[in-house]
Amino acid sequence: MTVAIELFAMAREEVGEQHISLEIAGSRISDVRNTLLTQHPGLKKWSLQFAIDNTYVTDNDIVADGDHVLVIPPVSGG
DSSP: OEEEEEEOHHHHHHHTOSEEEEEOSSSBHHHHHHHHHHHOGGGGGSOOEEEETTEEEOTTSBOOTTOEEEEEOOOOOO
């Protein structure tokens, strides 16, 4: 299945693009995470959060073909 990935902040800089498509061989966010980290190992240095259509999800949540998955690196503010 194919999912649309939108990367933010440091993750976007690491990958070099804000929007990418990923072909994954599973149906969970953990499959998205594993595929993304395999294709872009530089992202392994951060604890990434994922969201589907603006709702935070965990690795066990289901992703559907065509979902819009957000990849959010750690953020800090002040």
